Amino acid sequence: MSNNNRKLIPVMMLGTVISLAVASGAIASLPDADHIVSQKGKHFGPGDVALHVGEHSTVVNDDDDFVHQAYVEAETFAFDSGDSEPGAKAVITFPTEGDFTVLCGVHPKMKLAVHVR
Template sequence: MLTSLIASGTALALAGDTASHRVTQKGRSFAPGAISLRAGEGLAIVNDDGELVHHAYLENPDFSFDTGEQIPGSKTVVFFPKPGQFTILCGIHPKMKLAVSVK
């Protein structure tokens, strides 16, 4: 099931797709808070909160995406098409930040 199409770049965010890495959203934070991956690898962003809705997004001139609202238990896989340093934020909880290093 297609969850979200990336606004720019060539990557897709897909529900149920396989990912090389996983981060969770719980307690108004990402865990882990920083992650490294290689260009082309997938990152699963999972809402493991029992009650909170999250909304992960990334705005960067080279690559951006927006998961939309993620209800508890949902997962979105994002593929990073090129190297760079990125910060994923939550549109609902502004203090949530995930540093992503792509080589």
């Protein structure tokens, strides 16, 4: 190996280390995972979601002809999407630990269990 090539190896290694550090910093700053929940056929799908504090769930009305609603009434926070037309999305952020139930005000038998740790 020539002397010039030997000098390039440390420079290339330093460049690789810097690139990895920048990439890992970018990954660490990505927003929290989004947990998609569908409202279709008078059911939430999935019917059970596990989150971490501060994460959110996006509830999507996937029905073609039903209006839905997503609401939470808890001691620590409340949320109400209001009427959600087909295709509408509601983002619910869970600020505290606990077990919560998301309900549909239009279809009272629809329930989504959310476990936040």
